[in-house]
Amino acid sequence: MSKTPQVGVFKEGSTHFYFLEYQFNSSNLAQIKSSITASLNAFPDVSVVVSFGEKAWHTLQPNWMPATLTSFKPLKGQQGHQAPSTQADLFFWLHGDDISTVFDAAQHIDKQMKRVATLCLDERGFSYHQNRDLIDFEDGTANPKTDELKREAAVIAKGLAGEGGSLVLTQKWVHDLDKWNAISVHCQEAVVGRTKVENIELEGEAMPDDSHISRTDLKVGGVPMKIYRRSAPFGTITEKGLLFLAFGCELVRFSSQLESMYGLTEDQKIDQLLNFSKAVTGSYWFAPSQEDLDEVLGSE
Numbered sequence: 001m002s003k004t005p006q007v008g009v010f011k012e013g014s015t016h017f018y019f020l021e022y023q024f025n026s027s028n029l030a031q032i033k034s035s036i037t038a039s040l041n042a043f044p045d046v047s048v049v050v051s052f053g054e055k056a057w058h059t060l061q062p063n064w065m066p067a068t069l070t071s072f073k074p075l076k077g078q079q080g081h082q083a084p085s086t087q088a089d090l091f092f093w094l095h096g097d098d099i100s101t102v103f104d105a106a107q108h109i110d111k112q113m114k115r116v117a118t119l120c121l122d123e124r125g126f127s128y129h130q131n132r133d134l135i136d137f138e139d140g141t142a143n144p145k146t147d148e149l150k151r152e153a154a155v156i157a158k159g160l161a162g163e164g165g166s167l168v169l170t171q172k173w174v175h176d177l178d179k180w181n182a183i184s185v186h187c188q189e190a191v192v193g194r195t196k197v198e199n200i201e202l203e204g205e206a207m208p209d210d211s212h213i214s215r216t217d218l219k220v221g222g223v224p225m226k227i228y229r230r231s232a233p234f235g236t237i238t239e240k241g242l243l244f245l246a247f248g249c250e251l252v253r254f255s256s257q258l259e260s261m262y263g264l265t266e267d268q269k270i271d272q273l274l275n276f277s278k279a280v281t282g283s284y285w286f287a288p289s290q291e292d293l294d295e296v297l298g299s300e
Helices: 029-040 054-060 099-113 147-154 177-181 185-192 212-216 252-261 290-298
Strands: 016-024 047-052 090-096 117-126 166-175 232-235 240-248 277-279 283-287
Touching (some): 016 240, 029 047, 029 054, 029 099, 029 290, 047 054, 054 283, 090 099, 099 117, 117 232, 147 240, 166 252, 185 212, 212 252, 240 252
Antiparallel strands (some): 047 090, 047 283, 232 240
16 A cells, blocks of 8 residues: 655645744654644644654654655855755644634644754745746746656655655745846846746747756756755745745755756856855755654654
């Protein structure tokens, strides 16, 4: 019998989101498990997906590890661009249709987790103008189009350690919108690799080899590096950007794209979007299947 992903991974259409990351400050496994369990069982109208860092998963489940899971390593790219590591132990992703309920659920989770962990990231995301990023281009266009293809990209295959679960990448990107909006729409389209209004991918000579699409639409060993993006804009007047969130069946789906973006490839070209947006966090996680999650939280 196949294991099943946590329900919130594939539930779409939400308009409000919370991203919470924690570092354990307790070694009491029973209390850690009870705090996580209590965090997940209070708000049926809010989808909550919980993911674990490499060290945290090994602590809670020392018997096995997804084959490619590792902690996020910082990247030092070309032209001074860097992707920092802020790897923590636990990541909660909340989403729903009512901000009041989502906020209540986030407060409930923090009340449970503060007994055993320190809050490292606390950000609220939102849907912006028909799934657009704050740079005003549609986000997630490259996602697989069918449920079957989404699961193929995002879920660890049957028979492998962690089957039914997903590897996860989170990064908080801070945009320089003043700099971005100072360039022409034509230049913005060249940076992204798509038209702004029609959302049509550029073709042939019109597509720069250092556009965002060119640097992330990759194959490794003939296999397309497809991922399932669930990112959300965030922001205040003083700081704004994108909370990047993606699920993948193997870590190379993320690492190959990051290396290409930061010029850590043979051509040493960077993704031009890096000149307008900066990653300030970075973590890899494992979102176990519902069955594996129930087992690890119920075991002593």
